[in-house]
Amino acid sequence: MASLELALTLPKQKIEFVLKEDRFFCPVCECVLRRPMQLPCGHCVCDGCISTLFYSDGHGYCPMNPDSCDETFAESEIHQDYGLRRDILSAAVYCPEKENGCAYTSKLQQIERHLLSDCEWRLVNCTFKDKGCDGSIRYKDLQDHISTSCVQAPVVCAFCKLSVSRGQIKEHHENICTEISLSCPYGCGIQSLKRSKMTQHMKECCNRLLPCQYQIFGCAFKGKIDEHKDHEEIFPHKHLEMSVMVVKNLLQEKEKTRIEMKGIAKENQCLRHTVNILTEEIKQVKTFLGIPKNFADIALRQSRSLPTALPTLVEKQQTSIPTCMFVPRTKPPKPRSRHNSSSS
Template identity: 30%
Template sequence: MDKSLTSLGSSLLTSTELPHFVEKLPPKYVCPVCNFVLRNAMQLQCGHQICEPCIDPLFGEDETATCPVNTDEECEEPFTKNEVYKDMCTRREIMLLQVYCSYSGEGCQEILQWRNLQKHTEICEFKPVECEDCHEKIPQNKLLAHKESECSYRIIVCEHCSHNVPFCQMQSHIDHECPEYPLNCPNGCENVTLKRSEMENHLQSCPKRPIPCGYKTIGCTYVNVVKEVEKHQATATDHHLMLVMSFSGQTSDQNKAVQEEIEKSKKETEELKSIVQELRQENQRLKEEIQPLVKSLTKDMKKKLVTLTERLINLERMFEHQPKKEVLEKQEQVINSLREDLRVSQEQITQIERAGPSGGGTEAAMPQEVRNQLKNNEKQMAIQDIRLAELDLRFQVLETASYDGILMWKIRDYSRRKQEAKSGRTLSLYSQPFYTSRTGYKMCARVYLNGDGMGKGTHLSLFFVVMRGEYDALLPWPFQQKVSLMLLDQDNFRRHVCDTFQPDTTSSSFKRPTTEMNVATGCPLFISHSVLETKTYLKDDTIFIKVKVDTSNIPVL
């Protein structure tokens, strides 16, 4: 067989992009199921052609299917899988169709046969490559010119300091960094143009630099060049004397006010010392009175916490070994009882806090030791509440989980969810997890109601996902169990849409997960919207999806 035909057959099955044909695709090369070009053409007994990937969905779980050709004279000829054959002639004809280069939008004028497209695109001079400096996508034949004259990060030489600087940073370099760039004195020195590296030294000795009057500290606001400031200080003696007198008066008033504040602070300090001494004595008295109460409260709370902890440990052990419905109901009753005990304990603590050491004190009057003990008790109570919440969550997962390798997924509000997928708000949905056994693989399903990849906008896309589980270290990898994806018939319960595949053991989708879940794998063209949105599969705005995993040959742990 022609090697190019074999390689094309593989690419037709896995490619997510179809080429742009030079001429309109003849109807005889269009699949009647997916309306795309025939991928690995197969011939039915009636003579019609169909894509190889589109065959299994026609059968579902039945042994026979009918021809899907829908014209003025419908065929509907029944056939079995043994009556479907490879149409090598049609495959060869499709392979010889003329197509444009995938990079025709970038300027490539090449027209070639489809079988040669992949080889050409790998060496096409118009293939976009990334500029390693600016990261823009540039056609390969224009990359050199881009780096030399267009790239914003191309290196150019500064005409002042001769340093190599990226083109996009040149203006910033000139404005702020270049040590050789000529600058005019900001003080207005005539005919003074210096390099940036010399300007700082000039400003320190510039004859036109502005300086303040020597009497600035007492309120003079005069600022001018050195000569003018010297004249000002010589001629404004009377003004400066007035400022000195005013400053002296203000200083005297401030000193008097400070002295009064010091005297007032001394009196307040003495009063505070007396109050602190009284508070120390009162605190010692309260500590002696409340010590028996603290011991009694601590002893009672420890007993209650130990009892609650033991009951929770027993519950967890029962939960691990007897995850049955009747046990779950009993455990739920025990949890409710525990919650009531916790509530009563919290009320008792609140009453003790309100009563205080003598029955009418406030929390602020209690010693710090007692308040710390009460806070520790509250933390223990909060920890017990968290553990109870975790148990509740684990019970909910147990009630909905499946452990026989079969997922039954009911998706309500199909129309609304599909519209959310179209708008981009929620592109896909995940099912609840299911397992091959209680210690087996953990899995889920993922559905794109508005399609994904080749099926976007026209099909429902259904995928299978391997998730990270608790017992992965004890299971064989890669995952090798046969998977069946089904959309269930709600009308006569016989025309289920089914697609079955055997995992590719070289794919990362079936390796042992290192994150929460692996990359999904499945069928982008699982079922078209025109077929799905009929009373056969969509009823009461609800669809049912079933995923069945072959659980044979899995070692029992």
């Protein structure tokens, strides 16, 4: 019975009976009857369509034309029709690839096996699908596809005997294959030199165009090795002129740079002088105020223990400042007001 389910998974439009009989088809969905269910009137529907036959009054109605069959029935009166099932399975059908050329016919229950493994017209994937060859091919055309047109199929390079995919062989010949014979691109007449040797030849080829050795001075001439001698003999003055121009420009640049450097040196000297004056002035102010030479170090050390050490430091600084800096007072002020006046 499992083979029936298999055979009937084919889409209905794919099943063509050699002798078509109406009783093989469901009158509701028009598919080949899967599990035919017989109604009391003798007509059959597929099991999936039974629910559509019942109305709200609880009665089932035969789906055939009411003129030919108007029986009603209960669900319990329906049963599977094994005889019809067997007839359908044994009926001869055409291969679903008939329209493409397959003339095979067999019992319905065997047609799927034919379609999956024997049919020459079945669609299959290319053998090199995993390498990127997409699309389906008729099985009968597969070998031809692989040997003539599949871009992912391997082919052997006729020169180096390496295996390369068909889609890559042109690129391989044009740029990679070391054994392929090439003509010298400079047209020296060498016709068939292997690529592995051509690279070296091209460096030495008598037809290769080389730039003039005065190119850095502006000469645009390019010529074959033996043309350079003539060129240098014809253009000695021109080359000298070009060289002189370049040297002249370089000397001018050098002079310009020298003047700029001189200006910078002078500026530098002025700045040094200013720094010296300022340093001297700071020294004098410190001496006048009685600030110790290592004041900066002390302040830094004290600032690390701030805020607790701050009042002590302030007090120390006040005692080291000469008394002439303060307005003389007749009476020593109270500690609180003294603190206020010093901070203002």
